[in-house]
Amino acid sequence: MEENNGKLRNKIISIVAIVFFFVAWFIAGELELYDTQFVPGLGTVFAEAWHLIQNGVLLECISISVFRIVVGLSFSIVVGIPLGYLLGGFSPKFAAFIKPLLKNLSLVNCFTLIPVFILLFGIGEGSKMGIIFWVLVFPVMFATIQGVEQIDPAIINAARSMGAGKIKIFFDIALPAAATPVFAGVKSAASLGFLVLLSAETVGAKSGLGWLVFNSHANYNVPRLFVGILAVALFGFVFTAVIELAQKRIIVWKEES
Amino acid sequence: MGNVVTLNGETAQVRDEIVVKDLNLFYKTRRKKGKDAEPHEALRDVNLAVKEGEFLSVVGPSGCGKSTLLYILAGLNKKTSGEVIIGDKQVNGPSQDRGIIMQAYALFPWRSIIKNVEFGLEVKGTPRKQRREIAQSFIDLVGLSGYENKYPYELSGGMKQRIAIARALAYDPDVLLMDEPFAAVDEQTRSFLHEELLNIWEKTHKTIVFVTHSIDEAVFLSDRVAVMTPGPGTIKEIVDINLPRPRHADLKTTEEFGHFRTKVWQLLQSKTDRAVAIEAGNNREIVNEPQDMVI
Ligand SMILES: Nc1ncnc2c1ncn2[C@@H]1O[C@H](COP(=O)(O)OP(=O)(O)OP(=O)(O)O)[C@@H](O)[C@H]1O
Ligand SMILES: [Mg+2]
Numbered sequence: 001m002e003e004n005n006g007k008l009r010n011k012i013i014s015i016v017a018i019v020f021f022f023v024a025w026f027i028a029g030e031l032e033l034y035d036t037q038f039v040p041g042l043g044t045v046f047a048e049a050w051h052l053i054q055n056g057v058l059l060e061c062i063s064i065s066v067f068r069i070v071v072g073l074s075f076s077i078v079v080g081i082p083l084g085y086l087l088g089g090f091s092p093k094f095a096a097f098i099k100p101l102l103k104n105l106s107l108v109n110c111f112t113l114i115p116v117f118i119l120l121f122g123i124g125e126g127s128k129m130g131i132i133f134w135v136l137v138f139p140v141m142f143a144t145i146q147g148v149e150q151i152d153p154a155i156i157n158a159a160r161s162m163g164a165g166k167i168k169i170f171f172d173i174a175l176p177a178a179a180t181p182v183f184a185g186v187k188s189a190a191s192l193g194f195l196v197l198l199s200a201e202t203v204g205a206k207s208g209l210g211w212l213v214f215n216s217h218a219n220y221n222v223p224r225l226f227v228g229i230l231a232v233a234l235f236g237f238v239f240t241a242v243i244e245l246a247q248k249r250i251i252v253w254k255e256e257s
Numbered sequence: 258m259g260n261v262v263t264l265n266g267e268t269a270q271v272r273d274e275i276v277v278k279d280l281n282l283f284y285k286t287r288r289k290k291g292k293d294a295e296p297h298e299a300l301r302d303v304n305l306a307v308k309e310g311e312f313l314s315v316v317g318p319s320g321c322g323k324s325t326l327l328y329i330l331a332g333l334n335k336k337t338s339g340e341v342i343i344g345d346k347q348v349n350g351p352s353q354d355r356g357i358i359m360q361a362y363a364l365f366p367w368r369s370i371i372k373n374v375e376f377g378l379e380v381k382g383t384p385r386k387q388r389r390e391i392a393q394s395f396i397d398l399v400g401l402s403g404y405e406n407k408y409p410y411e412l413s414g415g416m417k418q419r420i421a422i423a424r425a426l427a428y429d430p431d432v433l434l435m436d437e438p439f440a441a442v443d444e445q446t447r448s449f450l451h452e453e454l455l456n457i458w459e460k461t462h463k464t465i466v467f468v469t470h471s472i473d474e475a476v477f478l479s480d481r482v483a484v485m486t487p488g489p490g491t492i493k494e495i496v497d498i499n500l501p502r503p504r505h506a507d508l509k510t511t512e513e514f515g516h517f518r519t520k521v522w523q524l525l526q527s528k529t530d531r532a533v534a535i536e537a538g539n540n541r542e543i544v545n546e547p548q549d550m551v552i
Pocket of ligand 2: 323324325436
């Protein structure tokens with residue numbers, strides 16, 4: 001109960017701080033309390049945002065970025081988690097053998113791979129999502145391997161002693177028993193993916209939030225630059241909130257047997 | 258086969274539920290740097306027979322191989338040589354004719370209490386509705402009605418162990434294997450759980466093999482107590498506990514109880530030279546070899 005109260009209080013304090021920050025920014029901008037050439041007032045930024053909403057640019061940028069990261073992350077989950085379970089669960093010896101190779105592969109700088117991805121997937125969306133996939137699949141897979149390796153052997157033994165076969169143990173024991181570390185892996189992969197997405201969009205893209213920021217900067221459109229930055233921040237916030245919500249929905253228990 | 262005198266004075270034949278013959282087990286080990294691997298002998302020529310419906314405890318110094326023996330009975334550990342027969346069948350792996358209860362509860366944290374108890378029935382293929390009913394009846398049996406939809410983390414240690422017992426009973430195994438199940442609960446709860454376990458045993462007629470460190474616990478619960486030697490473990494002697502049943506906690510204060518307790522204690526004290534040598538120093542480093550099939 002007290003813990004909950006503390007959490008609520010912290011939440012209120014941070015909301016108040018954010019509101020205060022924006023109000024201060026707005027007032028300072030309106031009253032021209034500082035040089036608004038480099039940091040425009042919030043009023044100006046909102047006016048620009050309204051403009052970009054009306055001509056559809058902002059929505060298009062956001063939706064294309066969402067699309068890219070959702071597809072890239074989904075692919076890395078769909079590939080990384082089963083692969084991690086297979087490597088960690090069914091053949092730990094093989095996993096120990098192949099892990100250094102995978103670690104090295106994961107360290108290959110994704111931007112040096114852009115030409116390869118363009119060759120493989122063409123110049124369009126494929127290569128961008130390919131990069132995101134490439135960067136994210138490894139952390140997801142490693143987290144899964146680790147999660148499976150960490151499963152309490154007593155729990156596996158309990159299931160085996162009740163006659164459970166390999167398939168039942170895989171789906172009913174290994175899958176949920178490793179869920180917490182797997183989710184942690186997905187979460188850190190998601191925030192990493194977010195960074196990669198933004199930088200990938202500044203390199204070769206003509207759309208997306210990363211492009212909006214980069215292009216505004218190149219054209220000295222400072223209010224638009226700030227709309228981009230705020231949109232990125234908001235996007236990141238919503239993105240993590242969605243993943244955390246999913247985690248809360250799926251993991252309703254506490255790790256303690 | 259053994260002979261048992263029933264209440265009306267007749268002699269009835271009781272069959273052996275568990276037979277262990279010349280059982281040996283070596284663990285793979287790795288010595289400290291630079292030295293060769295040398296198997297570690299955990300059990301040597303273990304011979305044991307447990308009668309149907311019997312309550313047998315196994316006591317012995319730490320590391321003598323009690324858990325190892327129990328895990329072999331459960332089919333979770335592979336023996337090196339010898340024979341293990343349960344019911345009429347050779348033990349080749351785990352099966353639903355046995356249930357194991359460990360000190361560390363090993364409940365599934367992501368399953369509600371009732372779903373934990375249902376696990377063995379799911380494996381068995383029992384239809385959902387029946388599963389619920391059976392699981393509920395065993396939750397009632399261990400006195401935890403009302404906790405069906407809680408999760409393990411919401412239960413105390415003693416409650417968790419009762420659920421672990423319910424989970425092992427639910428799919429109706431003939432043999433219950435218990436590895437220091439009450440070592441982690443407080444004295445009062447333990448005493449309460451002892452009587453409860455005896456009640457359940459009398460109701461369900463299971464054959465129980467109960468591993469423990471506690472001489473009192475072994476004597477209080479058992480028909481017979483098997484005393485093991487320090488590692489490599491062998492059965493040193495089996496003590497018949499001729500105490501009347503049903504037993505209640507006040508039995509522990511009686512002279513007869515003290516007699517059996519002293520007997521078991523003395524058997525545990527007399528050490529072999531080998532045991533003294535082992536206690537003096539053992540530089541073996543024991544590792545868990547990664548197995549090819551973890552799940
Ligand atoms: N997986 C393993 N690999 C190698 N050696 C093992 C393994 N498990 C146990 N041992 C060794 O085998 C011997 C018997 O162990 P076991 O766990 O059966 O003893 P125990 O009688 O149950 O001890 P305790 O009373 O402390 O629980 C010990 O010397 C132990 O170190
Ligand atoms: Mg043990």
